[in-house]
Amino acid sequence: MYSFQGEIISESELCISPANRAFRYGDGVFETIRVAKGRILWSKMHFDRLQHAADILRLNTGKDFSKSSFEQSIVTLLKANHGGNANARVRFALFRNEGGLYAPITNSASFFIESEEMDSHLFELNNKGLLIDIYPEIRKPLNELSSLKSLNAQLYVLASISKREKGLGDVLIMNDSGNIAEASSSNVFLVKNGHLITPSQDQGAVDGIMRRVIIELARENDIPVLESVLTEEHVSAADEIFLTNTIQGIRWVSAFGQRRYFNSFARKLTDLLNAKAHP
Numbered sequence: 001m002y003s004f005q006g007e008i009i010s011e012s013e014l015c016i017s018p019a020n021r022a023f024r025y026g027d028g029v030f031e032t033i034r035v036a037k038g039r040i041l042w043s044k045m046h047f048d049r050l051q052h053a054a055d056i057l058r059l060n061t062g063k064d065f066s067k068s069s070f071e072q073s074i075v076t077l078l079k080a081n082h083g084g085n086a087n088a089r090v091r092f093a094l095f096r097n098e099g100g101l102y103a104p105i106t107n108s109a110s111f112f113i114e115s116e117e118m119d120s121h122l123f124e125l126n127n128k129g130l131l132i133d134i135y136p137e138i139r140k141p142l143n144e145l146s147s148l149k150s151l152n153a154q155l156y157v158l159a160s161i162s163k164r165e166k167g168l169g170d171v172l173i174m175n176d177s178g179n180i181a182e183a184s185s186s187n188v189f190l191v192k193n194g195h196l197i198t199p200s201q202d203q204g205a206v207d208g209i210m211r212r213v214i215i216e217l218a219r220e221n222d223i224p225v226l227e228s229v230l231t232e233e234h235v236s237a238a239d240e241i242f243l244t245n246t247i248q249g250i251r252w253v254s255a256f257g258q259r260r261y262f263n264s265f266a267r268k269l270t271d272l273l274n275a276k277a278h279p
Contacts, residue, residue: 001081002014004112006076020098021096021097021098022151025152026153027151028094028096028150029054029094029148030091030093030149030151032247034088034090034118034246035088035089035090036121036278038078038085040075040090041277042246043070045209045213046070046092049149049209050092053094053148053149054109056145057096059094059107059109060108061094074092077090078115081115082117089115090113091115092111092112094109095109095112097110121278122274123273125266125267125270129169129253129254129255129263130252131167131168131169131255132170132171132253132255132256133168134171135162135184137158140155140174140181142176142203146175146181146205146206156184160184160185169251169253170183170251177203178231180203182204183243186208186243186244186245186251187206187244188205188242188244189214189242190241191242192234193239194223195224196226197228197230199227199230200229203229210249211244217269217276239265240263240266241256242269250270
């Protein structure tokens with residue numbers, strides 16, 4: 001089952017118009033949300049980020065769209081699909097309503113929600129470290145849209161194809177300045193001399209919810225955090241590397257080129273993350 005504008009519908013009832021602007025232009029944004037035992041993790045962060053993106057894209061969500069309605073729409077779908085105590089991955093897409101070519105005839109927006117059951121409510125660190133490399137073909141532009149989780153995700157699609165073709169766990173995406181912005185579906189953190197280092201928001205990374213959570217978690221536990229410029233040389237000189245996203249939490253990297261890494265920091269942070277997510 002799916003949710004369109006809060007109404008539960010079956011797959012057979014789905015119908016996408018050729019004029020749908022998400023289909024035609026990628027004209028919208030989305031949130032990927034983790035639910036643990038029926039509880040939406042970091043719901044306010046997700047809603048606030050979604051509303052911020054809507055403001056940038058001039059999407060009119062309507063007077064009835066609120067944090068409460070956002071949460072209720074997700075919970076209603078979860079109950080229809082998985083019951084009330086679900087562990088699930090939820091995708092909440094918000095897009096401009098159809099009409100017009102590049103220039104829309106309206107800024108009103110609709111939402112569509114889908115869910116997929118997950119095995120566990122806990123974040124689990126990967127047993128085998130990821131092999132990563134640079135994705136050199138296309139660089140990410142630096143502008144106001146860089147931080148959004150846009151429905152127009154061609155860069156990430158091509159980067160993900162590249163990592164699959166090369167047999168890698170992930171690839172690092174560079175920005176227009178030649179610095180590291182993020183990975184294909186995650187934010188990136190380095191560990192150096194006990195400090196966490198991650199690309200600052202002006203470096204083009206998506207404003208990741210798990211990125212925010214890890215920064216907050218580190219500071220709560222007196223771990224110094226630096227948001228800065230990251231280069232390929234910084235990666236090679238790091239003590240550890242790990243990637244973060246809302247669904248998988250933390251994934252540690254074992255190799256970049258000839259450089260090898262361990263995971264003691266990633267393991268510690270995963271324990272702290274589970275304690276924070278499930279108090």
